[in-house]
Amino acid sequence: MISDVFVLDHISVVYGTKTVLSDVCLRIEQGQIMALLGPSGAGKSTLLRLLLGFQAPTQGTLRIQGQCAATSGKIIIPPESRGLSVVFQTLALWPHMTVWENLEFGLISQKLPRPARQERIDAILQRVGLRDLSKRYPSMLSGGEQQRVAIARALVTRPQAVLFDEPLSHLDIVLRQELLAFFRELFAELELTALYVTHDPWEARYLSSHIAILDQGRLAYCGASKALPTQDGDSAFVQGIMRAWQDVG
């Protein structure tokens, strides 16, 4: 049985003369919640796009569930066949579709019959507490409700893994705390595999079992989030993360 959902094998991504990711090796196992930390421009978004299938690696190989998904300039498994979901920072709720239609979109792609779709959507809306709002458009929802729709949409298709791209970064502190608690509860309940991109060490520590730190396109650290050793030669950012980590711990 394959326990690794993602295996990144010496991945590099180069745009023109700029190296965005450099020789990154990373594994994310089934049921693991991995937080990905890094300063702006570290290559976090590129890594996310690579996993989703919107970006091919210049060098190296990406395996998803043991299958080669992309290798040296080629995308082998297209985004729609990777069985992943994503929650973007901007949420990307389709403004012309109701909550229900936003959730149904992925299920139609999976060719699920209507009763099964109905059942799944009802269940997830119930779980995120939005059952009464299914006919509303995203613009008619509050910020917190929109977040819940985005996560419901990501989960309704029962993906192999969910990728989160700083989903809470633009929220106020109260809503952020509330949603963090909600995410943690969901992660534990559904035994999700997730990659959670964030700037915030506290958020990462609260949610994740493992942590990866990207700095200037290189993987500066990867391991369990309980122990985070400081090493000589770490960049100022990595050392800052380590200190913050110990403080929030």
Added chain:
Amino acid sequence: MGRNLRRTYHFSSEQFISWAAALVLLMCLLPPFLMLGNDLFAGSSLPTALRSLLLSADLWKLFAWTCVLSLLVTAIASMQGIALGVLFAKTEFSGRTALLWVHSFPLFLPPFFAALGWFYLFGTQGWLGNEQTSRLLFGPWGVVLVLGFSFAPIVTWMTVLSLQNIDPTLEEAARISASPARVIVRILWPIARPTITFAAMLVFALSFSELGVLMFLRVKTYPAVIFGRLGGIQFSPGEAFALSLPLLGVAALFLWVENKLKPMQVFHTMGTRSFQTLRYAWGRWQAVVTVSVAGVVSLSLLPYAVLGWRAGVEGFWEIPRWIGDSLYNSLLIALCTATWIGLFGLVVGHALARRNAFQWLENLALFAFMLPSAVVGVGLILAWNRPITGEIYRGMGILVIGLGARYAILGIRAVASTMQRTSEIFEQTASTFGSGYVRTMLRIAIPMHRPSLIGIWLLILLFCLRDLDAVITYAPPGWATLPIRIFTLEANGPEHIVAALAFVHTAVTAALFAGGLFWLRWSLK
């Protein structure tokens, strides 16, 4: 310790906006407003004149026929424009960017030139022509095809811009569970649709307004009847005014629909940001797609190439004898109008972007654009043909005012879209350092958007240069532009001279267009 409070007098933004508003009102509202006066009817009242004209079944039939013709042009332009727009915006193939620019070029030429080119090819005396091709060309289908191809770039560009301005995460969130085709149909198309609908409306308005092609191809339409009342043996400005009234209604209807669509248009919700968009590869079909797109683009350029062929060496040799001041007039008028529109477009567009206010000014400019040129012509003649404004009416001023009324919307909207791309905090920061409106505009807003603003200026210049319909109604003697000169020569001048002059106009436009593109590319680097 802090900076001293200083009392300094600055021109306020309100003052500038008031002046710009007054100019827009003068240009766009005065002509239709004065049309409501009835001093043209000399003894007969407006209701009487209206009754005799508007109760005519033939006129209403002509009105309906013009609508049908414009709808057909819109359908052809939309089919071609949407297909090409999706290909250019969402797929990857060889020569994509170059082909998009080449495809845009006919938009900056009078559509009448395309009709001329097709005539030299398919007229009875044409290179590939016979009686049948000539009959097809000189009829509704000829009009539909000529105008459809000429206006398709409007739809193409609006499709490209709307698709490229959609936040890519909306697409990416869909792509992880659906094929590219389904994402285009279910996600991108519904979001882009209001903008593309607006493009289709623009095409409808332009084809409804078109005079040059319809008069050349001898297809009678409603605006041509109005134009006929403004000169020659049928001269009767009062009747022209009465006939114009239904067109005011059509323009008002457009304005209403556009206002309904506006909140949904990508430009208005997000500005014109450029995102890194997903493009789909054609794989082994790439060569087929490239050849097909190149084929369609070449077809739309063919009539302009034919002009050069028809002119021959003899035609080009005789150009100095026939061209007169027309090229100089064209360039001078276009330069002045583009600068004039650029200035008040900057003030009003900036106010729209920053305060979301003065929508009524934008609506007014849009109304003037949607009005058929013949109607604006009637209004301008009424407004400016007076002893006190004689100097303006008999000189270049009337052309600058007329073109200003027609293309004001281009300046206002394009500046507003450009300014929406950047946050106003840059200007607010300047204000906190004591910078007034003029200084903030000159030192912050304009330099930050300089490449786009020069691009807008060039766009207006090219539109003014191509214009035939708006200026032909009221161009004073001695101020004929090159398109007017060609149009009037076409009736009884030598064919090779007409073709040579049209080719010269095409070449000048091509030089400005290419120069502008190179400059933009260089400045964006």
